[in-house]
Amino acid sequence: METTAASRYVRRLLARVRAFDTARPGVWDATVTAMWTVSALVDATGGGWRTTSADATVPTWLVVVLDLALVLPLYWRRRHPMAVLAAMAVAALVSGASGALLQAGYMQLFPVFHIALTRPPRALLSAAALLAPPLAVASIRFPTGYGSTGEGGWDLLVVPYLWAFALASLAGITVRSRREERVQEVERAAAAERDRIAREMHDIIGHNLSVITGLADGGRYAAAKRPEQAAQALDAIATTSRQALAELRRVLRALDPEAVRSPQPGLADLPALIDGVRAAGLPVESEISAAPTLTPGAQLTVYRIVQEALTNALKHAGPDARTTVTLAHAPAATVATITSTTPAPASPAPTAGQGQGIAGMRERAALYDGTLVCGPLPDGTGWRVRLRLPREDSPS
Structure with missing residues (x-):
């Protein structure tokens, strides 16, 4: 029970986050960018970047500039993911060539995710082409050692990026597929509802108009010889018309989910239906x-x-x-x-x-x-x- 309650709470929390993101995307993007900017600056000024660098003598000012170049473009990652990735790739190229090998380079995975989410699949090839030069340059310049211990190799630099790129791409494709499935479900539900309303309208209008036509024909012939029967036919036409209008209003009210719907006809209404057809002749x-x-x-x-x-x-x-x-x-x-x-x-x-x-x-x-x-x-x-x-x- 506690697990179920916790999962419901998490789902509600995620739903609120998504709703906030949908309503105020700029605020959310600024918050995410600011969070990663602070983390990158702490890493740059505190010297933490040296534990994974191949050259610990890189000037601090350059590290700060590169970190900012790798995180500030995140603000535009959803609107222009390919352009953001291209700008970040330039900073990653300088980071690899200088030996700084900043961990902020992994921020490139954010625009990769949004490319997979919003762009055609072939766009991932262009994204991979932008990520490849920085990795190639870093591997060529520092093939045998990086980090504080002087150990490692090009494979420990390249392979994590390849896995990260694959996971970010897969995550984007998965979220995109689920969104498309939800859209298709909504479209199918809307189409089914349109078909249902069309059937209801056809049945209501077709039946009642046929009854009214029969009553009108009978009343026309009776008008000359039996005026009282003509009056009865007119009364029946009025009654049938009011019933048809009531049913049409009920169907139209069904389009409003907050409307109070009158009961749908059932088996108990068959005798009245048959009586109406008898009255029509x-x-x-x-x-x-x-x-x-x-x-x-x-x-x-x-x-x-x-x-x-x-x-x-x-x-x-x-x-x-x-x-x-x-x-x-x-x-x-x-x-x-x-x-x-x-x-x-x-x-x-x-x-x-x-x-x-x-x-x-x-x-x-x-x-x-x-x-x-x-x-x-x-x-x-x-x-x-x-x-x-x-x-x-x-x-x-």
Whole structure:
């Protein structure tokens, strides 16, 4: 428990540091540069640099100048990493040629990290080319000895730099890859949310407009002979329009994470949906068994697929069509079947795979490992849509 609490604290602390860095990058860069500048000056004026130098007689003023040249450019390392590395390489070249061999030369790894983080991979070759001359000059001038003991060799000078360069490059590439993965995850989530909203808008607008169209057609014919039925049709149009507006507002409010969302439609709303389709002029018989416990998302999937199937029947089945909706619940799955039939062979309906409606139904079913089968009846007198949605507490 203590380890978990400590890791959470560290994550929160790192998150705050990253947030501060994002909000005030200049302050962070100045702080880092100042910290390393103080360390370099302490090393230069205190004589600590002599423990790793090949020539301890290098003037102190030159050591101070070289240290400053190796750390002050760090302030611009994120904005211009290649230019910073080039400037630092000049100071590192003088350090190697003079025999000072300052440890501040390792500061070159900071711009190397940012090159790997923000530049194309080939830029690392240019960075390696900038680091090579100082190491070559130092190795040629002092091939057999450096440091306070007079021991060592060129390999002990070059190999640590090679390892450090490799680690800095790998760290930059790793952080870059993780950032790109996070960006891709955000983009995928945004695309999925756009698709979800598009499906909701299609289902809401398509269904309600189809119902309103049916009611308007019926009201137009009834206006001449049965004014009371025309008035009922107008009332139904007004009710359907208000429902459509309410659902659209709910979908649009979903774009605001702080908004209070109204409940999504579920299986309990199917009778009202069917009544609305009947009012629009499509005879519908229903057989809906008692529902087991289904998640809100699964219920919304069933509701939207039934809604889309009824909308298609209302638009394509013809005036003499009859539609049956059955909803059955087995231990392993929930099955919804919507069948539209006509007395004579119906006009060709959209084939499976055409239009946004069928594609949207398939996508909704796939989200819950369901299967959707739709197509004409064998005798050509109708169309059937069958959804099988596995129970979440049963094996897939």
